Amino acid sequence: MNEVYYLSDDERKFLVRGLLPKSRQSEVAEELRGWNWHQPPLEPPYGVRLALYEVAGKYCGTSRDVFLRRVHGIRGKPNRAMLAGGYYHAVIVGELVRAKRLIYTLGVKQHDRIERELAAPGVLPPLPKECTPEDASELTARGQLLAEFQAGRIRARFQDILTRQPYIGDDSLAAITVPVVTEQRLDGSFLGLSQRLSADALSFTEPMIVDLKFGRRQDFHRLTTTGYALVMEAVHEYPVNIGCIVYAQFQEGRLLLEKDFHLIDDELRQWFVEERDEKARMVAEEMDPGRPDECASTCPCFNECHPG
Numbered sequence: 106m107n108e109v110y111y112l113s114d115d116e117r118k119f120l121v122r123g124l125l126p127k128s129r130q131s132e133v134a135e136e137l138r139g140w141n142w143h144q145p146p147l148e149p150p151y152g153v154r155l156a157l158y159e160v161a162g163k164y165c166g167t168s169r170d171v172f173l174r175r176v177h178g179i180r181g182k183p184n185r186a187m188l189a190g191g192y193y194h195a196v197i198v199g200e201l202v203r204a205k206r207l208i209y210t211l212g213v214k215q216h217d218r219i220e221r222e223l224a225a226p227g228v229l230p231p232l233p234k235e236c237t238p239e240d241a242s243e244l245t246a247r248g249q250l251l252a253e254f255q256a257g258r259i260r261a262r263f264q265d266i267l268t269r270q271p272y273i274g275d276d277s278l279a280a281i282t283v284p285v286v287t288e289q290r291l292d293g294s295f296l297g298l299s300q301r302l303s304a305d306a307l308s309f310t311e312p313m314i315v316d317l318k319f320g321r322r323q324d325f326h327r328l329t330t331t332g333y334a335l336v337m338e339a340v341h342e343y344p345v346n347i348g349c350i351v352y353a354q355f356q357e358g359r360l361l362l363e364k365d366f367h368l369i370d371d372e373l374r375q376w377f378v379e380e381r382d383e384k385a386r387m388v389a390e391e392m393d394p395g396r397p398d399e400c401a402s403t404c405p406c407f408n409e410c411h412p413g
Contacts, residue, residue, distance in 0.1 A: 139338025149297025161328035166397030181405025226252035
């Protein structure tokens with residue numbers, strides 16, 4: 106099964122036989138472990154708490170979007186990709202939470218009813234208020250496709266577990282059927298980040314941070330998994346060495362998935378810390394970095410940088 110937040114057999118084999126041994130062999134520098142947040146280089150040098158997406162996002166070449174938001178309070182208008190991504194995330198989370206709720210509410214003794222409920226997706230979340238009628242039609246169609254895909258994979262996993270575990274209890278069944286915590290709330294204040302961070306998904310059966318993207322691959326996307334790994338280490342004081350970015354796209358009525366597994370190594374950790382410090386200094390000292398040489402017309406702050 107190649108599911109949004111689950112691993113196929115080949116992916117699990119790659120993780121267990123390939124990435125995990127490498128993560129144990131390549132030691133991360135102790136000063137770059139999140140639990141050392143109280144000393145350099147992880148100790149926050151400025152009294153500014155940034156959202157993790159502000160540190161990890163490099164869609165603006167000079168990070169002027171962060172300056173405008175933090176110094177001038179200008180948030181800009183979310184673009185189509187942002188609205189769509191938020192909606193698709195809500196669809197996936199809705200299906201995962203629905204499956205857990207069914208198992209806890211009905212219990213393993215009513216497995217046949219749970220299977221019937223999982224056979225079809227639940228109700229789609231509300232559409233973003235800002236979307237146009239044309240966008241609403243596309244979001245609904247793609248949201249339905251995504252929900253059907255996720256519901257089908259959850260049901261198949263549920264059935265597989267029941268065939269192999271005759272004495273399984275409700276809590277264990279829910280945990281194995283949906284082995285991720287979605288939208289995990291984390292306090293990033295130890296590292297100079299927001300107190301209200303939300304990770305897309307945390308996998309406890311496979312020790313890694315999972316992030317979902319709808320769009321083309323970017324090198325800096327790995328900063329997101331790196332940031333959450335540092336926060337997890339700071340809060341829980343256990344090592345997190347692996348990240349996975351799930352890239353999802355729609356093509357001719359199909360959902361295509363590609364997964365980027367990676368080690369959260371010294372290089373990524375140092376890059377994240379440098380981005381955090383540079384942007385925190387910009388905000389603390391109110392230094393306008395100016396607009397980049399090239400600005401995407403879809404940037405939420407485009408009109409601020411290009412008035413008229």
